[in-house]
Amino acid sequence: METTKITIAIDGFSSCGKSTLAKDLxxxxxxxxxxxxxxxxxxxxxxxxxxxxxxxxxxxxxLIESLNDIELHFELNPTTNSPEILLNGxxxxxxxxxxxxxxxVAKVAEIKExxxxxxxxxxxxxxxxxxxxxxxxxxxxxxxxxELKLFITASIQxxxxxxxxxxxxxxxxxxxxxxxxxxxERDLIDSERKESPLKQTDDAxxxxxxxxxxxxxxxxxxxxxxxSFKVK
Ligand code: CDP
Numbered sequence: 711m712e713t714t715k716i717t718i719a720i721d722g723f724s725s726c727g728k729s730t731l732a733k734d735l736x737x738x739x740x741x742x743x744x745x746x747x748x749x750x751x752x753x754x755x756x757x758x759x760x761x762x763x764x765x766x767x768x769x770x771x772x773l774i775e776s777l778n779d780i781e782l783h784f785e786l787n788p789t790t791n792s793p794e795i796l797l798n799g800x801x802x803x804x805x806x807x808x809x810x811x812x813x814x815v816a817k818v819a820e821i822k823e824x825x826x827x828x829x830x831x832x833x834x835x836x837x838x839x840x841x842x843x844x845x846x847x848x849x850x851x852x853x854x855x856x857e858l859k860l861f862i863t864a865s866i867q868x869x870x871x872x873x874x875x876x877x878x879x880x881x882x883x884x885x886x887x888x889x890x891x892x893x894x895e896r897d898l899i900d901s902e903r904k905e906s907p908l909k910q911t912d913d914a915x916x917x918x919x920x921x922x923x924x925x926x927x928x929x930x931x932x933x934x935x936x937x938s939f940k941v942k
Pocket of ligand 1: 726747748816844845847896897900
């Protein structure tokens with residue numbers, strides 16, 4: 711029997727488990743998983759390393775001029791079976807998760823030209839469906855015709871605790887307060903920016919995972935997928 715390969719768009723605030731859900735879903739459905747946030751983080755890392763960002767200030771003109779020098783692609787890590795991002799051929803999966811990048815990524819993501827480049831690449835990757843992509847503008851801008859759109863939320867305390875634990879497990883020392891401040895600051899910039907702000911589309915299904923385990927959340931969404939689209 712032929713199975714329909716749909717596009718699943720997952721949006722929501724910072725650190726609410728979008729990528730975890732997207733990764734688990736893609737594994738179950740044998741779809742491609744793309745963390746669009748990793749692309750914005752990789753561009754930010756490039757900007758930091760080339761001094762297009764200094765003391766938290768983004769030199770937009772310089773960054774826009776060097777956008778053509780930035781080549782991004784994903785490669786599957788055979789151990790974790792997850793795609794990892796390469797910036798100009800170098801695996802930066804770990805480096806893009808550091809507070810150094812988190813502090814300024816929302817400012818880079820506000821830039822129209824940056825978004826234009828990344829949205830084009832995201833659409834190319836998803837051209838044939840069979841994709842789960844998470845981010846802030848996936849259901850609203852990148853794939854407005856996605857068959858399934860999810861908007862994920864969770865309380866700020868739970869989001870802070872999860873991100874703090876994740877960073878500690880990677881050996882990155884940071885206080886819970888600093889983690890929370892960064893999440894709140896990014897949420898504000900992401901929601902209020904002019905270009906493709908984070909917003910819930912009318913056709914998105916909202917899932918608050920504050921009190922859901924990873925498995926409960928996955929099962930809930932798998933049911934949605936199976937019932938709506940007969941995808942097995
Ligand atoms: O993992 P977390 O939820 O903390 O963030 P992320 O998904 O890695 O995204 C990092 C930043 O990239 C966000 O705070 C946004 O500023 C930006 N972003 C965006 O503007 N549009 C997307 N589709 C994905 C991320």
